[in-house]
Amino acid sequence: MTASSPASSSNGMSRREELLAVATKLFAARGYHGTRMDDVADAVGLNKATVYHYYASKSLILYDIYKGAADFTVDALHDDPTASARETIYHFTRRLLVGIASDIERAAVYFQEGPYISEWFTEDQVAYIREKEAQVYEHVRDVIDRGIASGEFYDCDSHVLALGYIGMTLGSYRWLRPHGRRTAQEIAVEFSTALLRGLIRDEAVRESEPLGLPVEETAPRG
Amino acid sequence: MTASSPASSSNGMSRREELLAVATKLFAARGYHGTRMDDVADAVGLNKATVYHYYASKSLILYDIYKGAADFTVDALHDDPTASARETIYHFTRRLLVGIASDIERAAVYFQEGPYISEWFTEDQVAYIREKEAQVYEHVRDVIDRGIASGEFYDCDSHVLALGYIGMTLGSYRWLRPHGRRTAQEIAVEFSTALLRGLIRDEAVRESEPLGLPVEETAPRG
Numbered sequence: 001m002t003a004s005s006p007a008s009s010s011n012g013m014s015r016r017e018e019l020l021a022v023a024t025k026l027f028a029a030r031g032y033h034g035t036r037m038d039d040v041a042d043a044v045g046l047n048k049a050t051v052y053h054y055y056a057s058k059s060l061i062l063y064d065i066y067k068g069a070a071d072f073t074v075d076a077l078h079d080d081p082t083a084s085a086r087e088t089i090y091h092f093t094r095r096l097l098v099g100i101a102s103d104i105e106r107a108a109v110y111f112q113e114g115p116y117i118s119e120w121f122t123e124d125q126v127a128y129i130r131e132k133e134a135q136v137y138e139h140v141r142d143v144i145d146r147g148i149a150s151g152e153f154y155d156c157d158s159h160v161l162a163l164g165y166i167g168m169t170l171g172s173y174r175w176l177r178p179h180g181r182r183t184a185q186e187i188a189v190e191f192s193t194a195l196l197r198g199l200i201r202d203e204a205v206r207e208s209e210p211l212g213l214p215v216e217e218t219a220p221r222g
Numbered sequence: 223m224t225a226s227s228p229a230s231s232s233n234g235m236s237r238r239e240e241l242l243a244v245a246t247k248l249f250a251a252r253g254y255h256g257t258r259m260d261d262v263a264d265a266v267g268l269n270k271a272t273v274y275h276y277y278a279s280k281s282l283i284l285y286d287i288y289k290g291a292a293d294f295t296v297d298a299l300h301d302d303p304t305a306s307a308r309e310t311i312y313h314f315t316r317r318l319l320v321g322i323a324s325d326i327e328r329a330a331v332y333f334q335e336g337p338y339i340s341e342w343f344t345e346d347q348v349a350y351i352r353e354k355e356a357q358v359y360e361h362v363r364d365v366i367d368r369g370i371a372s373g374e375f376y377d378c379d380s381h382v383l384a385l386g387y388i389g390m391t392l393g394s395y396r397w398l399r400p401h402g403r404r405t406a407q408e409i410a411v412e413f414s415t416a417l418l419r420g421l422i423r424d425e426a427v428r429e430s431e432p433l434g435l436p437v438e439e440t441a442p443r444g
Contacts, residue, residue: 033255087434153421160412167393168386190382197432198420199375210419212309
């Protein structure tokens, strides 16, 4: 989050941070399109002129939410290049899920408004977000490719699996709750273990017919 | 899809089906909130009175889209109860991905508008959709539980994995394309193989430290 003003409210956040947090909650619940600057001003308890002092337009609030989420996700990927591919995937998963659990509404706004951002953002803003998303995808794909190249992982379609992995982890904003029955850390262990170890116990079954059919009938790159 | 009128257009769809298909595309691109009945009428080439003849309100169009998608997903889960858990998961995945690829826009509308449906739908309509969603989640969870109970699968948190599986498969509407480089069927093989067999090749590594750490340090239910 960006904090441009020293003025701070009773809960220790700057006015701007508070405004951003309140707007994020409203956008998550009602949608960006369905939330007016008046609603934001009312909810944060400021007059509209003051809101415009911090953000010259509603779209700049949305962009701050987007930029914060995109930058966070890219930062979460930074990793030790000497780690094994499986460790890297586990640590990605853990950091991503812990981050999502810490700000579910930000993740919700990010995904809910995704299809429409080119309506609200400038070309440069859209390009910034798309570049960060490409980095996330490429980073995940590259770790899988690294695992395949070293012989740690089976041969597989790293492109498709990177996209599936992103859907599984980032898509968790739909149901992940900070005080749910399992912590974000525990969920990261479950997801990573399932993906890396597989669900099937029996080594022979796992090797010869993981889908219930002999591998050569089903898997093009088996 | 429901077809209530024998009147059909040049492409063989009934007027009502055509209207639904056009509205689905508009809602997917602009959002439900950002699409007016006038836009639907213009795009389908009917006057507004005719559109209202088929659908008394915009929300009834959205509900038809929702009901179609929810019913399809539940139908895709029907399976042979004597099949192994791994076969069942593979066939779910295949049918779900093939179905999504056949109507990406329907899936997009479903997920994009999800957070707001209680604003547009009646309580009964919301209850119908939530009931179908619960059936999908429970069906996936139950298959995983069946695999654990029979010894086919490792012990794991079937609740969390069912949610992750749904994010991975249904979340694919974001990037799945009917004429992409891999077919929906091939993607189903990749997803199912990764989840069921795991990525790690080496049996000893897989058993003892799937996350790069000894199992007892990381996995609460290892």
